[in-house]
Amino acid sequence: MKNILTVLLALLLSFSLYAGDRTAPCRPKKSTVLMSYNVKNGEGMDGQRLYSRTAAVITLCRPDVVALQELDRGTKRVAGADVAEELARITGMKSVFARAIDFGGGEYGVGILSAQAPLRTKSVPLPGREENRVLLMAEFGKYIFCCTHLSLTKEDRLASVAIIDAALREFSEGCRKPVYIAGDWNDTPDSETLSRFRERFSILSDTDAYTFPADKPARTIDYIAIWKGNRFGARRKPSCAFTPADSLASDHRPVVVGL
Numbered sequence: 678m679k680n681i682l683t684v685l686l687a688l689l690l691s692f693s694l695y696a697g698d699r700t701a702p703c704r705p706k707k708s709t710v711l712m713s714y715n716v717k718n719g720e721g722m723d724g725q726r727l728y729s730r731t732a733a734v735i736t737l738c739r740p741d742v743v744a745l746q747e748l749d750r751g752t753k754r755v756a757g758a759d760v761a762e763e764l765a766r767i768t769g770m771k772s773v774f775a776r777a778i779d780f781g782g783g784e785y786g787v788g789i790l791s792a793q794a795p796l797r798t799k800s801v802p803l804p805g806r807e808e809n810r811v812l813l814m815a816e817f818g819k820y821i822f823c824c825t826h827l828s829l830t831k832e833d834r835l836a837s838v839a840i841i842d843a844a845l846r847e848f849s850e851g852c853r854k855p856v857y858i859a860g861d862w863n864d865t866p867d868s869e870t871l872s873r874f875r876e877r878f879s880i881l882s883d884t885d886a887y888t889f890p891a892d893k894p895a896r897t898i899d900y901i902a903i904w905k906g907n908r909f910g911a912r913r914k915p916s917c918a919f920t921p922a923d924s925l926a927s928d929h930r931p932v933v934v935g936l
Contacts, residue, residue, distance in 0.1 A: 708916060709936045711822065711901050712740035713859035713882070715929035717747045718760050722892050722925050726755070730926045732767035735790070738921060738933050742817070743770070743790040744824035744859035744901075746929075750774055751783030761788035775800035775813035777826070787824045787860070789815050801844045804833040812841055814848045821849055823858040827870070834863065834870045842877045845904050855909035857881075859901040861929065866897055878902035879910060882932040886920035891930050901934045 714735065719728045735743055745764070749755040765772035770790040775798075777786035789795070795815035803810035805828035812825045823845065827834045841858065849856050858878065864870035866884040874880070882901040887894030901918075903910050917935040924930075 709742075709820070710738065710740045711742055711744075711857055711859060711881075711934045711936065712738055712931055713744040713746075713824070713861075713899055713901050714931035715746040715826070715861040715899060715927060716760070716764070717927045717929070718749050718755055719763070720927070722890075722928060727926075728760070728763045729767055732764050734921065734923050734926045734931060735764065735768050738931065740790075740933065741792050742815075742822045744822070745788040745790060746824070746826040746861045747785075748774060748788045749780070749783060749785055750776075752781035752785065753783075754781050757783070761790070765790055771795075773798050773813065773815055775811045775824075777802075777805075777811040778809050786811055787813050787826050789813060789822060789824050791815070791817065791822070793817060799844075799848055801840065803837045803840055804828060806830050806833060810837065812837075812844055814844065816848075816852065816854070820854050821845075821852065821856040823856070825858065825860040825862075827860070827862045827864070829863055831864075831870070835873055838870070838873045838877065842904075842906065846906055849904075849907065853907075855913055856904035856906065857901065858904065859899075859932075861899050863898055871900075874900075874902065877905055879905060879913075881913075881915045881918060881934045881936075883918040883920060886918075886930075886932070888920060888930045888932060889928065891926075891928050892924045894930060899929055899932050901932055 719731045761772040771794045774788045776784040801812045814823045888899040
């Protein structure tokens with residue numbers, strides 16, 4: 678029944694999700710589709726927590742891998758649920774979770790959904806004076822994909838860039854694969870944070886497409902990028918980049934890149 682509901686929600690969403698997008702969704706043959714989505718634990722702009730609705734947005738984008746932010750596992754807030762695993766079950770994907778902090782009797786952090794299980798994963802703590810943050814790295818057959826949700830504090834965001842760069846260099850040592858990073862970075866394209874990121878990463882997602890707040894988007898704070906630390910970073914370009922116009926399932930809109 679839940680799978681049927683997901684399909685129905687996807688069909689309903691398809692009539693409105695891409696209206697007004699800067700670029701239409703596309704999936705060329707042999708492409709890899711990357712997605713980033715701050716899902717707010719499945720809680721929509723209407724205050725309802727519906728994992729099937731969040732999963733429908735993900736399914737409609739047909740991603741190979743998804744960076745998820747704002748996930749609870751075992752907390753009172755979500756009645757003990759593992760939100761990443763709930764979304765994985767409904768979408769038919771695999772899930773990995775990385776704890777940032779203890780919260781509400783459980784854990785809170787970020788995660789990755791993927792069509793194939795990762796070969797290995799590692800998490801690295803990042804600074805955040807309002808709450809600790811975390812970087813989650815996962816190696817797959819053809820690439821490395823990472824997820825993070827940066828601090829609300831500028832100084833911590835800036836400090837995180839160098840930590841992330843060093844962590845990716847260590848994690849990817851010996852791997853001849855492109856390295857992607859995605860997430861909610863809590864800063865705009867013209868910020869010092871993004872300027873610091875661009876020294877080490879090329880932004881692949883559409884920085885002109887606003888992602889927050891979902892109902893009346895006014896700024897871009899969610900991104901997908903490729904690391905410049907190996908030979909892949911200089912030559913890999915997106916075949917498409919779009920921001921689905923979902924205004925209900927979360928307080929952020931997802932971002933998607935096809936390669």
